[in-house]
Structures are given as C-alpha cells and as structure tokens.
Amino acid sequence: QQPVQSPQAVILREGEDAVINCSSSKALYSVHWYRQKHGEAPVFLMILLKGGEQKGHEKISASFNEKKQQSSLYLTASQLSYSGTYFCGTGSNTGKLIFGQGTTLQVKP
Amino acid sequence: DTAVSQTPKYLVTQMGNDKSIKCEQNLGHDTMYWYKQDSKKFLKIMFSYNNKELIINETVPNRFSPKSPDKAHLNLHINSLELGDSAVYFCASSHLLAGGVHEQFFGPGTRLTVL
Numbered sequence: 581q582q583p584v585q586s587p588q589a590v591i592l593r594e595g596e597d598a599v600i601n602c603s604s605s606k607a608l609y610s611v612h613w614y615r616q617k618h619g620e621a622p623v624f625l626m627i628l629l630k631g632g633e634q635k636g637h638e639k640i641s642a643s644f645n646e647k648k649q650q651s652s653l654y655l656t657a658s659q660l661s662y663s664g665t666y667f668c669g670t671g672s673n674t675g676k677l678i679f680g681q682g683t684t685l686q687v688k689p
Numbered sequence: 690d691t692a693v694s695q696t697p698k699y700l701v702t703q704m705g706n707d708k709s710i711k712c713e714q715n716l717g718h719d720t721m722y723w724y725k726q727d728s729k730k731f732l733k734i735m736f737s738y739n740n741k742e743l744i745i746n747e748t749v750p751n752r753f754s755p756k757s758p759d760k761a762h763l764n765l766h767i768n769s770l771e772l773g774d775s776a777v778y779f780c781a782s783s784h785l786l787a788g789g790v791h792e793q794f795f796g797p798g799t800r801l802t803v804l
Contacts, residue, residue: 610790621779621795622732629788665730675720675783675791676745679732 581605583670585680592658592687600653600683602668610671611644611651616682617664625653627671655685663687692716693796695780701802702770710765710799712780720744720791721763722781723755726798732779738763767801775803 583604590598602611610629614622628644628651640662642653655662665684669677693714702708714721722745723735737745738757752768763780777798783791 610788612790612793614795616730621797624792624794627786627790627792629790667732671790673789674744675722675737675739675793676734677793678734682730682732 582678583668583680585666585668585683587683588681589684590686592685594660594687594689595657596687598655598658598685600655600666600668600685602651602653602670602680604649604670606649606670608644608646608649608651608670609673611642612669612671612677613642613651613653614667614669615662615664616667622667658685658687660687660689693780693782693794695778695796695799697799698797699800699802701804703804704770704772706770707766707768708770708801709767710778710780710801712763712765712796714761714780714782714794714796716782716784716794718782718784718794719760720783720785721757721760722783722793723763723765724779724781724795726777726779728776736763736765770801770803772803775801777801 586601613625616622630646639656665682669679720739722737726732736755741757754766757763779798780796783793
C-alpha cells in the first residue's frame with residue numbers, strides 16, 4: 581500500500597520553514613526520505629526507524645511516529661537548493677521501498 | 690568515483706524492439722534494484738537481487754527480465770517494447786545498516802522512449 585504524502589506541493593520564500601508528511605495505512609518498519617531534482621536521480625536524505633526517533637541532515641530533520649504510522653520531514657530556513665520533489669518510502673527488511681506520490685517544493689528568492 | 694552507474698542514459702527505440710539497460714555499482718553493496726518512474730513521477734520497484742539471487746519480483750510483465758552476473762552488476766532486458774514502457778528506469782543498490790534497514794542509493798537513470 582502506497583504511503584500518502586501531504587501536501588502535494590509547497591511554495592516557499594527563502595528562509596521559510598516547511599513540513600512534509602508521510603502517512604501509511606500499514607505498520608511502519610522504516611521510513612526513507614529522498615529529494616529528487618528535475619532530470620536527476622533521487623538523492624538519499626535520511627532513514628528513520630520505528631521508535632519515534634528524529635534524525636537530522638543539514639537543516640532538514642524528520643520524525644517517526646510509530647503509533648500514528650506517520651513520518652514528517654522538517655525543512656527549516658529553506659534555501660534555493662532545497663527545491664525539488666521529496667519522496668518518502670516505507671521500507672521492509674528485504675530492502676523493498678514503497679514510495680509516496682511525492683511533494684513538490686519550490687523555494688523562491 | 691564510487692557510485693551507481695547506468696548505461697545508456699537515453700534510449701530511443703521503436704515498438705517491438707528488444708533493449709537492455711546496464712547497471713554497475715562499486716560501493717560493495719550486496720543488494721541491487723530496478724525501479725520505474727513514470728511521467729507522473731511515480732517511483733515503483735520492479736526487481737531486487739541480493740548476491741545474484743532474485744528476492745523481489747513485483748507484478749511486472751514477463752517481457753522484463755533482470756540478470757545479475759555478479760553482485761556488482763544488475764542488467765535489465767526488455768523484450769517487445771511497448772509505448773507504455775516509456776519511463777525513466779533507475780537502478781539502485783543498498784547495504785544493510787544496524788537495525789536491519791537498507792540504505793539505498795540510486796543511479797542516474799535511463800530515460801527510455803518507445804516510439
């Protein structure tokens with residue numbers, strides 16, 4: 581079952597914050613976040629394991645709420661380079677990732 | 690450079706042809722994958738190999754056949770290409786982290802256009 585991401589699209593000004601949510605109808609084993617720029621490959625951002633852990637990468641962090649079967653990606657003080665499509669993927673012990681439909685983020689000067 | 694590489698980057702072909710996409714990783718990973726990304730950016734797993742053994746085989750037409758000659762290579766052969774096969778195909782590889790999760794990295798992609 582594909583996880584659902586919200587919102588579908590976000591437009592920000594440089595320096596503003598954003599939150600992208602990823603919800604699953606199934607119990608989560610792990611959540612993987614990627615950013616993809618137009619015409620490029622998805623780039624790994626971080627992995628979260630069940631246990632409510634929060635991980636950080638530059639000014640991007642994420643949380644994992646096992647009870648709510650949800651993960652959220654937090655982008656603070658956004659930069660132009662943050663523009664792209666963000667995907668969450670729900671993982672399993674086989675490595676299989678099921679990706680959400682993506683959230684397009686546009687950061688304007 | 691250590692990375693996941695794919696060839697070719699672009700592939701334009703006629704319906705009915707057979708084509709192959711090659712993937713190589715020099716990251717020392719044990720597991721490799723093929724994903725398909727359609728025009729709506731939906732990214733879907735197709736196959737996965739672990740140490741040359743097929744471990745994930747999603748509902749993909751049997752015109753698609755992956756082959757892993759060794760754990761550093763995973764190729765994708767497509768027979769009788771159809772218009773609907775037009776997409777970007779990504780290869781990925783992963784290694785196992787503590788906690789039993791796979792940290793996965795993607796290749797640059799192959800844009801396949803079927804005319």
